Amino acid sequence: MAAGGPPVLVVTRLDDATADQVITELNRRRVPVVRLDPGDFPREVVLSGTFDSTGTSGTLATASRRIDLGNVRSVYWRRPTPHTADLAMDEQTGRWAVEEARYGLGGILTALPGAYYLNHPWRNRDAEYKPAQLATAAACGFTVPPTLITNDPDRARAFAAEHGPVLYKPLRETEYTDGTGRPLTVWIEDVTPDQIDSRVIHTAHLFQQRVGKSADIRLTAVGDHLTAVRIDRSPGVDWRRHYDVLAYTPVPVPPVVATGVRAYLGAFRLTFGAFDFGLDRDGVWHWYECNPNGQWAWFPDRITIPLTHAIADRLQHGAPV
Amino acid sequence: MAAGGPPVLVVTRLDDATADQVITELNRRRVPVVRLDPGDFPREVVLSGTFDSTGTSGTLATASRRIDLGNVRSVYWRRPTPHTADLAMDEQTGRWAVEEARYGLGGILTALPGAYYLNHPWRNRDAEYKPAQLATAAACGFTVPPTLITNDPDRARAFAAEHGPVLYKPLRETEYTDGTGRPLTVWIEDVTPDQIDSRVIHTAHLFQQRVGKSADIRLTAVGDHLTAVRIDRSPGVDWRRHYDVLAYTPVPVPPVVATGVRAYLGAFRLTFGAFDFGLDRDGVWHWYECNPNGQWAWFPDRITIPLTHAIADRLQHGAPV
Numbered sequence: 001m002a003a004g005g006p007p008v009l010v011v012t013r014l015d016d017a018t019a020d021q022v023i024t025e026l027n028r029r030r031v032p033v034v035r036l037d038p039g040d041f042p043r044e045v046v047l048s049g050t051f052d053s054t055g056t057s058g059t060l061a062t063a064s065r066r067i068d069l070g071n072v073r074s075v076y077w078r079r080p081t082p083h084t085a086d087l088a089m090d091e092q093t094g095r096w097a098v099e100e101a102r103y104g105l106g107g108i109l110t111a112l113p114g115a116y117y118l119n120h121p122w123r124n125r126d127a128e129y130k131p132a133q134l135a136t137a138a139a140c141g142f143t144v145p146p147t148l149i150t151n152d153p154d155r156a157r158a159f160a161a162e163h164g165p166v167l168y169k170p171l172r173e174t175e176y177t178d179g180t181g182r183p184l185t186v187w188i189e190d191v192t193p194d195q196i197d198s199r200v201i202h203t204a205h206l207f208q209q210r211v212g213k214s215a216d217i218r219l220t221a222v223g224d225h226l227t228a229v230r231i232d233r234s235p236g237v238d239w240r241r242h243y244d245v246l247a248y249t250p251v252p253v254p255p256v257v258a259t260g261v262r263a264y265l266g267a268f269r270l271t272f273g274a275f276d277f278g279l280d281r282d283g284v285w286h287w288y289e290c291n292p293n294g295q296w297a298w299f300p301d302r303i304t305i306p307l308t309h310a311i312a313d314r315l316q317h318g319a320p321v
Numbered sequence: 322m323a324a325g326g327p328p329v330l331v332v333t334r335l336d337d338a339t340a341d342q343v344i345t346e347l348n349r350r351r352v353p354v355v356r357l358d359p360g361d362f363p364r365e366v367v368l369s370g371t372f373d374s375t376g377t378s379g380t381l382a383t384a385s386r387r388i389d390l391g392n393v394r395s396v397y398w399r400r401p402t403p404h405t406a407d408l409a410m411d412e413q414t415g416r417w418a419v420e421e422a423r424y425g426l427g428g429i430l431t432a433l434p435g436a437y438y439l440n441h442p443w444r445n446r447d448a449e450y451k452p453a454q455l456a457t458a459a460a461c462g463f464t465v466p467p468t469l470i471t472n473d474p475d476r477a478r479a480f481a482a483e484h485g486p487v488l489y490k491p492l493r494e495t496e497y498t499d500g501t502g503r504p505l506t507v508w509i510e511d512v513t514p515d516q517i518d519s520r521v522i523h524t525a526h527l528f529q530q531r532v533g534k535s536a537d538i539r540l541t542a543v544g545d546h547l548t549a550v551r552i553d554r555s556p557g558v559d560w561r562r563h564y565d566v567l568a569y570t571p572v573p574v575p576p577v578v579a580t581g582v583r584a585y586l587g588a589f590r591l592t593f594g595a596f597d598f599g600l601d602r603d604g605v606w607h608w609y610e611c612n613p614n615g616q617w618a619w620f621p622d623r624i625t626i627p628l629t630h631a632i633a634d635r636l637q638h639g640a641p642v
Binding site for chain 2: 041042045046047048049050051052053054055056058064080086089096097098100101102103104105106107108110111113122123126128129130131132134135136138139142143144145146148149150151155159170171172201202203204205206265
């Protein structure tokens, strides 16, 4: 194994079981790793980034480590905490300081010269918009359930009547996880036409035809390394509420799905994606969503170990040529 | 002139002198135009966007117009107002409603099938990060003044002593303009080592060597249509404080600058960019910044009319092949 060389920069919060697994593997390979939470800036991080016609240089120093900004091997962008203002500041100054931190340190971290990103944070941010996910999934040839985004109660009721049973899904994923890296979120719920009332006018709502599914599938992509797991025994529509009773079975990826995944990752310029599908009784994979920064560390070891290796391979060596 | 056909969607606030000029030209050409401020959603805009395996359809209706989401010619992304919560909502519900609106309507507006974007809002957002601008400008061959981004007062003082005279520049541009479309912002100021004190620790600060310039240059790029204007008579370092006394002279673009601009726009996937340079006494163009959504309507008519036509050409016909 190669030892030493430029470090992998892992951008995340203290509590991130998923990042921990990858860091352990990189340590085993003796690849240098620096862990950074941008939310610790400016209190516990000293930044000195310099730019001129020759490019970027300078350093970023935490309590224990010092990073040469011109010599970062790769960046594993996970779940940093947001910048917060010094409590001693008045509100307006605090807002200004947070914005300067976000555009200053945040900007530097997005443009490290020659670094490989898994994923680049701008690409994650783009790929989090569900309407863009749905439009891109259709363009990539996936089977997309009829979906409506609206603030019109009449349209919502008509859609539920025509395409029911339908589900309500939040448009925005939350970032919360439990201690083991399992995602917590606003749940997906069944909704009937009579439950749709005038409150729909207050913002955008997403309604989607419920797939007549026999199981769920989570496909985790690390470039062309695809890991599809069939998830059975979920007693409700949203398996994320029921981790402890789920059964996981690795399944092969149909070529049409693999082709779609490749096109989708290319469209958003992602390396990593956590794709959710519903599997119907005819074996068709129905598109639900792709979380560009999804969790995977809660799977059993037989699934997470190869995933950890695939991610560590990319962070150590960059994209395969 | 072609009349009718799919509309151009102009995404901006009510008060936007720059958009007004482009809309007037599109009207003259009889190209249909719909103006939309997403900040009016959900109160004055009804959204009904549908998705399935065949792609995106549905409508967006304002008080006066109705847009077919599957049939938008192009999008001129200017200066929309942010979404705001209904005052009747409690704070947490309001925040949730704003996020759902932003990810719902905002997401749909970023993924209109087949529409040409000038610029795509995600590309604007990426290109607003000054550290990424500086790193990209260097990679594109521009002459970049020595620049430091830091929260370390000692480093800042040492930089000012070594590279002085230096300027302090904000990392984040504000969006404010006066009634005629001229940008208002936090001003760029000269700074001396003795002015740099321990307050620097509170966030990221940008210090840049002051170019020994003889004039400023604003280069407005609409794809390969480059308009460079020499700006003279600014009594201070930041010409945006002194519009009324400035003299504007169109100047040719050196081939090395044109090549750099093309590479820079390509790197950020922009069509439009407002580039600022300092011109030194030897005729060298020194990089300052590129605002991907910069203002230009305050220039004299002899400059704005060809610019308006170049933008209208793109919105009417898409990118030249």
